[in-house]
Amino acid sequence: MTPAAHLSAAIEVLQLIGERRRPAQDVLKEWGVAHRFAGSKDRAQIASLVFDSLRKRASAAFVMGDESPRAILIGALREARGLSLASVASLFSGEGHAPAPLSEEERARYEGATLSNAPAHVQGDYPEWIASRLEAALGDQAAAEGAALAQRAPVDLRVNILKATRDEAQKKLAHLHPEPTLLSPLGLRIKPGADGRGPALSAEPAFVKGLVETQDEGSQLAALVCAAAPGEQILDLCAGGGGKTLALAAQTHNRGQIYAHDSDGRRLAPIFARLERAGARNVQVRAPRGGADVLADLEGRCDLVLIDAPCTGAGTWRRHPDAKWRLAAGAIALRLEEQSELLKEATRYVKTGGRIAYVTCSVLLEENENQIDAFLTAHPNFKALSAEETATRANLPELARFASRHGFGLRFSPFTAGTDGFFVSLMQRAV
Template identity: 35%
Template sequence: MNAAQLDHTAKVLAEMLTFKQPSDAVLSAYFREHKKLGRQDRHEIAETAFAALRHYQKISTALRRPHAQPRKAALAALVLGRSTNISQIKDLLDEEEETEFLGNLKARKTEFSDGLNTAAELPQWLVEQLQQHWSKEEILAFGRSINQPAPLDIRVNTLKGKRDKVLPLLQAESADAEATPYSPWGIRLKNKIALNKHELFLDGTLEVQDEGSQLLALLVGAKRGEIIVDFCAGAGGKTLAVGAQMANKGRIYAFDIAEKRLANLKPRMTRAGLTNIHPERISSEHDTRIARLTGKADRVLVDAPCSGLGTLRRNPDLKYRQSAETVANLLEQQHSILDAASKLVKPQGRLVYATCSVLPEENELQVERFLSEHPEFELVNGAELLQSLKIDLDTGKYLRLNSGEHQTDGFFAAVLQRKD
């Protein structure tokens, strides 16, 4: 890292470490304002800024109000998060105090392992939440797994290509490209490429989608000619996967409360060659326009609004923008959405509830509460469903994915069926 890059990183962290906005939004806005920054500059700034987020617990232990001392926070990120030796950056240190600060930081590594929140790089509120269900060793393993950068997972659009044909093309460009172990549609790249400019992305053959998200689409199990509802469609990653699964036959209703997210879905549909998706903005899960589908849907996917704590490899700032209070509010929202969505499922139809969270309160406990209130539904064994699709993955009756064991984001899914 050079002096100019360090200065830019400090300016980014001054805003990013207030946690008032998502970190990727802060970074994107900064790069838009500084168009002359080259590719290598952007890489160094982004990597160091995200290293500061991943090691914020240790940095904030050693540095009071890190956002107010962003240059020191950037230097700490280089040493703690990017394995930089102090001797490598001695030319960047313009004060003796900075050298002393970094020396003390390295000397405190043993001290950092004493507290569970610093050892696991998790805020105290989240540690307390997890301690209700997990052992100390499980919390440490989780913290370490989400502190690694995520690879780039992509999905081959089966309307436009086959994985066994696309994979060799990508391997010719990036030797680390490999088939995902579980999803039959997935390809994983450990070193990210500029996919948005790639020919196979531009023609709709490839879409960015984590392997865990691809497995959720497979659990929906949509068939040609069916009526499908994606109740919280967002920008439509799973909607697109389900549409391809149906070979563009049938009808998918993509509901969401955010017009902007649905607007992002429309060009993606066009690029993917899908015409069976019908995006529609709703005001809430109680919107009267939903009632026309009561008891008519073959399959309903509820990818519920959640804490996002399964995506911390990609969004390390989320754990500081969430709290016990925001999670409590989400629990009531999830319960209400699941209840409303269930009314659309026809007899023998399938309801899939999913989150990208690792908290049992948002996952298993939410499903158990729903089943206790809705005896007309029963749980379908997720592992058996995957086995029937020749996917060798057994996490029990629920799909539970974690970054450490499965190299995916943290995902949860429950498959429910309405009785005849």
């Protein structure tokens, strides 16, 4: 396929995404099955165009004065890729499988339209209906935070200290040019390629042997500030695929016990291979078994209960840009209910003096600080640790500067920290 044909295909996929309201990755996969002439490199180029268009959907449509898939793709070529008008016009030739030539209006808007007077949700590339929620959480930085969440994300790796130091892992991956992350002492960062793609890590010996795991720097920091210590009894209540479970196992140097649980046993499926690859030996997987209380023996025993809470994922939009356009207010209400129930459930397992770590990959106030406020009101025997105390306990005192201005926890984001959007708050049970 030619680069021009990639554009036509991307327009078609964007149309299908709008019609089906399904995850972009699913629609791309279905398109690939139906168009087998497109090779793997072609599909990668098309996916990159589609995701750039979704990242910049609002600003691209504003620039072009049109919300059609064609207009959004054209606008994204300017807003996401910075292509000149001449370059775009040469691709929109109408010849063969190329899109139809640019109209005079499209040319004029591409070259002359500006975002200087655009509303915040356009400058930040997020849905207009969620603007008030983002402004409540982020204040006058909402547009800047949104714009940062509309950029391509790097590939972040967490070095598994059970098997290697960061310097050792960096040398093993030198051909990928990783750089140490600025905030996490365990992280390596690989910049995305020109097409937005990262390296094929599954073929890298350092990954296969468990020296590194893919994990955003913000997620690494969320695990680090839990300050898990060797010998502790730890429950990961929403373990899913095990990313934070693995991080906690490394922090505890395989001493003590970590219990990995998830209410949906299917989400736990990847954890077994990951534990083996990482050399994590102090993890028990407690999958649900019908109506059995598989965590009954942990009641009042845990030093730490980690809640990696189900949330809107509003902090991960640079990795999943289609999610922000599929998000609905009803989904937020559902997540809030789940989060509240998990916080309540966690109290069952925390021993006197133990702590709950509440983590989301969301930037919304109601999923974060408001949940902590409601929890503390209902459970006066818990207190929230200050940002300074949280950061100091983790031996990362510089993280205190990411204290939430809303009173509880730490906030990390691409605009302020160069990470995905994460919130973490630690609460301790009174002695």
